[in-house]
Amino acid sequence: MRILRIVVAVLVWLLAFVLLVLAVVLSLTVVLLPVGVAVGYLSLRLFRFGLRCTAPRAKDVQKALRKTGRQWRRRTRKALRDAGATR
Known part of the structure; x- marks a missing residue:
């Protein structure tokens, strides 16, 4: 499209x-x-x-931002878990 x-x-x-x-x-x-x-x-x-x-349409931009936000949250949680496990 x-x-x-x-x-x-x-x-x-x-x-x-x-x-x-x-x-x-x-x-x-x-x-x-x-x-x-x-x-x-x-x-x-x-x-x-x-x-x-x-x-780009507004709907496409919002979808990309949500996807990127989810990826950052997952990476942050994983990094915090890994950092907590090494202490």
Whole structure:
């Protein structure tokens, strides 16, 4: 599922880049300046959407933190047990 999200993000970034270039070209003419600004705004929103697609979801981050926390607790308990046994 993560690979699919990355592929979607790359495609969205390509579309956003093309729209950004189009916005720059449209903004060069005074008559089409409002259209160029609107297209530029749309391209920036698409860049942001692509970035959100590549960032890990909150649920995945919480799951990883719980797993890491469990591992640290187990290691700590084991280390304390081992330290107590040698004294």
